[in-house]
Amino acid sequence: MSTVVPEWRCRWCRSDRATVVLDLGAQPAADLFPEPEDPSPDPVHPLRMVMCDRCRLAQLEHDPTGPEEPRGVEPAALVAQARSGVADLLAAGLLHPGAWVGEMRSPHGGSWLEHLPEIVPDAVLLDGPGTVPGIAADLVIDSLGLMHEPDQRAAWDLRVDALAPDGVLALHVHPLSVIVRDGMWNALRHGHFAYYSLTVLVEAARAVGLVPVGLWRYPLYGGTRLVALAREGSRPALAGAESAAGLVAAELVVEAAAGTTEPSSVQELQRQVARSASELRHWLDVRTGSVVAYGAASRAVALFALAGVTADDVLAVVDASPAKQGRAMPGGPGPRVPVLGPDLFAEVRPDRVLLLVPDLLDEVRSAHPEVEAFGGRWVVAEPELVEVEPLSRDGGRLR
Ligand SMILES: [Zn+2]
Known part of the structure; x- marks a missing residue:
């Protein structure tokens, strides 16, 4: 089943072997909305999801489009999601006046920072490497941002580097297990580079020294997860954290039963x-x-x-x-x-x-x-x- 894709390297582990799990053929770039009368054919590009044979990260094989995902009108569902996420982080004690909070930019909008000014007036937008040199954040929020990063290794490093020693990375993701369960094949788009199962996410976190300390579930997109990650051995003051390990373990069992890290299941x-x-x-x-x-x-x-x-x-x-x-x-x-x-x-x-x-x-x-x-x-x-x-x-x- 494995195919050697020329010049392809896993966006996370750099392996050169992967299996095609979803092939949509040649597709127009997702950000292309042409003039109605434009007679020229729309340029198309291969759109394929592959799963790395080694680390099992599902990912966009190639992206020749380099799209800027268009910012549409922010759906009320994303605004509500941001409010729920902020409320949960607040209840967990991760947001408080004086906390250093950063947010990774996401083309999906729904910035969580916009709901923070009264709680954390000094929150900053982290917009790529070197944006805020030397920041040691108590909390880094990333809502649907990581998936838009072509180089996953660099993306994780960037997030970890922004954390204070006992800081927490709050990753809001749309898990591959949910995408497969609900048949949401059009989650595959140019500009969406990584499709994490929680299994692979926990492994990737571990590889950069982070462990899960909190988990929340939301109904958005059929089921998203907010995973709070902290450095192994650090003790972030996280209310209710004792249940996190059990919640994460339960998710991993569900994914194992569904075969989420098996190419044949994702196919x-x-x-x-x-x-x-x-x-x-x-x-x-x-x-x-x-x-x-x-x-x-x-x-x-x-x-x-x-x-x-x-x-x-x-x-x-x-x-x-x-x-x-x-x-x-x-x-x-x-x-x-x-x-x-x-x-x-x-x-x-x-x-x-x-x-x-x-x-x-x-x-x-x-x-x-x-x-x-x-x-x-x-x-x-x-x-x-x-x-x-x-x-x-x-x-x-x-x-
Ligand atoms: Zn890999």
């Missing part, structure tokens, strides 16, 4: 890709009413390309971000799907709204009651196509 994502694309293609082919999509997100680019979605299938993608309005989704042959503002809902009164960012269902639904008021229905696009039951008259859900 299940490949089968889900085929299911998602053919299901969407079929649904579009048999539909008779008008279809508008919501969310010109980078995660939707591959789905549209794989299912061959054109403006003949979907009138437009509605997006709240003014930067994307007036552009178009990249894609294969056929008329491009334009990206337009939310006014379109009232103008077109679509029969179905295909939601390309499933996490946003509750917030976009309450932001756009006109969709259902005009008789339209929301349809979650992936990993499985699901039509959302309309709200009952008293505002409660029917199911």
Whole structure:
């Protein structure tokens, strides 16, 4: 099964052997939203996830795109996540006035620091090597930042170097086990370099001298984890830390049972890709009413390309971000799907709204009651196509 990938080196352990676990073929860069009338074909790049044969880190094989992930409108779900995470760190005693707190930048937005000024006025943004020379942070927060680092070894070193001797690194991650369990194949994107199982994360932490001292779980993206890590032997004042070892051990048992570090288990994502694309293609082919999509997100680019979605299938993608309005989704042959503002809902009164960012269902639904008021229905696009039951008259859900 192993393939020697020319000039490839593991982003963590530098091994040169890996196994392909998910291959999406040639895809447009996730940050490419072309002009609607641009006649030139969209440049495409190989998009493959491999698992290192030695350390079992799942990772982006190559990234020729060098994308700056576009900053869309910050979803309410990420703001809520940031608040929950900060509340948990506060309760654990890791945030207090006078603490030195730093945050690693993440293109996913949802900065946790923005929720800190009243608690920790001196918090700083750590934006790469040398940004804050000599900082010895009591707490370094990294929410979905590590995955965006091409060189994982350097990324871990940077984080550890920023820590005071008894400092804590709070890593918020979307574990590979959850991605595989939920069939979330489009977590694979250019610019997303590392896909950690907690098993591999704990191993990597150990290799840089850190051990888990805290663990919290959240419902975001089907299940994220906040792992607090501290230097082995240090004793960070962490309320409730005695349960951390048991929580982490339980997670590792679940991952072992699911085979999260086995390429064959992760390859299940490949089968889900085929299911998602053919299901969407079929649904579009048999539909008779008008279809508008919501969310010109980078995660939707591959789905549209794989299912061959054109403006003949979907009138437009509605997006709240003014930067994307007036552009178009990249894609294969056929008329491009334009990206337009939310006014379109009232103008077109679509029969179905295909939601390309499933996490946003509750917030976009309450932001756009006109969709259902005009008789339209929301349809979650992936990993499985699901039509959302309309709200009952008293505002409660029917199911
Ligand atoms: Zn490796």
